[in-house]
Amino acid sequence: MRIVVIGLGTVGRSFCRLLQDRRKELLSKYGLDPRIVSASDTGGIATDENGLDVAQILKLKESGMSVAEIPQKGSKGKSGKDAIESVEAEVVVEATPTNMVSGEPALTHLETSIKTRKHVITANKGPLALAYPALTELASYNNVSLKFSAAVGGGTPVLEFGRRCLKADKILGIKGILNGTTNYILTEMDTRGISFEDALKEAKDLGYAEADPTLDVQGFDSGAKLVIIANMLLDMDLTLKDLSIQGITSVSASDITAAKENGSALKLVASIEGKASVSPIEIKRSDPMCVSGVLNSVKFISEFAGEQVIIGKGAGGLETASAILRDLLDIRQSMRI
Numbered sequence: 001m002r003i004v005v006i007g008l009g010t011v012g013r014s015f016c017r018l019l020q021d022r023r024k025e026l027l028s029k030y031g032l033d034p035r036i037v038s039a040s041d042t043g044g045i046a047t048d049e050n051g052l053d054v055a056q057i058l059k060l061k062e063s064g065m066s067v068a069e070i071p072q073k074g075s076k077g078k079s080g081k082d083a084i085e086s087v088e089a090e091v092v093v094e095a096t097p098t099n100m101v102s103g104e105p106a107l108t109h110l111e112t113s114i115k116t117r118k119h120v121i122t123a124n125k126g127p128l129a130l131a132y133p134a135l136t137e138l139a140s141y142n143n144v145s146l147k148f149s150a151a152v153g154g155g156t157p158v159l160e161f162g163r164r165c166l167k168a169d170k171i172l173g174i175k176g177i178l179n180g181t182t183n184y185i186l187t188e189m190d191t192r193g194i195s196f197e198d199a200l201k202e203a204k205d206l207g208y209a210e211a212d213p214t215l216d217v218q219g220f221d222s223g224a225k226l227v228i229i230a231n232m233l234l235d236m237d238l239t240l241k242d243l244s245i246q247g248i249t250s251v252s253a254s255d256i257t258a259a260k261e262n263g264s265a266l267k268l269v270a271s272i273e274g275k276a277s278v279s280p281i282e283i284k285r286s287d288p289m290c291v292s293g294v295l296n297s298v299k300f301i302s303e304f305a306g307e308q309v310i311i312g313k314g315a316g317g318l319e320t321a322s323a324i325l326r327d328l329l330d331i332r333q334s335m336r337i
């Protein structure tokens with residue numbers, strides 16, 4: 001399978017590493033023989049129809065260089081869009097940083113992939129939060145898959161749980177901790193008594209935070225994930241502007257202590273129970289959705305099954321890359337039929 005990888009930050013690189021490390025198993029178990037025929041970063045693109053050398057890409061990126069520097073294969077100044085338009089491939093993996101104002105450049109990457117009839121997988125929440133209905137319709141019209149398992153829950157299959165496991169039920173509402181960075185910050189402020197700034201720095205160093213971490217701490221990342229859940233699992237036609245969003249920037253050490261004294265913890269919670277909102281609220285420590293650190297938790301409230309909570313790591317390069325690989329395997333399976 002020929003793959004174009006757009007964006008070689010934490011997630012893009014982790015995806016390349018996963019393909020390399022699991023090559024044998026992917027072939028023997030799933031019949032998947034992935035070839036990265038083009039990869040791009042902010043410096044340009046590299047292309048090889050026989051497949052680029054993944055170890056070479058990773059080494060180059062570790063030393064802070066662009067794939068455009070690869071001799072004979074690199075082209076400086078060319079964009080991800082150029083790669084999608086000019087390279088023959090079955091699948092595009094879009095892993096550029098999230099932009100929640102215009103959705104770009106990811107929005108263009110998704111539209112171009114779909115219009116050139118390539119299946120596309122993204123971990124990017126921006127375009128989905130801004131244009132979910134239009135993008136899913138475009139993909140369906142062009143008869144290609146648009147997959148975004150990695151956009152919600154990191155490696156935790158939140159969307160799959162709702163879509164597959166609860167398909168015979170009716171989801172009435174959801175409530176969740178959808179952002180790993182803010183949960184990490186609130187947990188570390190609570191348990192180690194460190195400052196907001198120090199905890200945010202740690203979350204950045206651990207690869208949890210967005211390239212622009214204001215998206216995490218101001219609640220927009222949680223909001224975007226809520227929009228995706230609302231559209232996909234609750235058939236609601238929401239975009240980001242329909243939400244009421246409050247982040248954690250004004251949470252103080254005394255708010256955290258007050259919650260503790262109530263037997264609770266302060267968490268950034270995204271919910272759809274009637275209206276859709278994101279805000280810091282106190283959750284009882286005995287509640288299964290009261291998770292710590294980078295963990296996410298999502299409580300599904302459904303008509304027949306009642307309440308169910310899914311928990312798992314909500315951020316991190318390899319975790320998120322594993323969700324991209326899950327989507328890739330689904331595409332591989334659908335191509336076989």
Ligand code: HSE
Nearest residue numbers: 179180181209210315
């Ligand atoms: N910055 C995001 C988070 C990454 O902290 O949850 C995963 O979407």
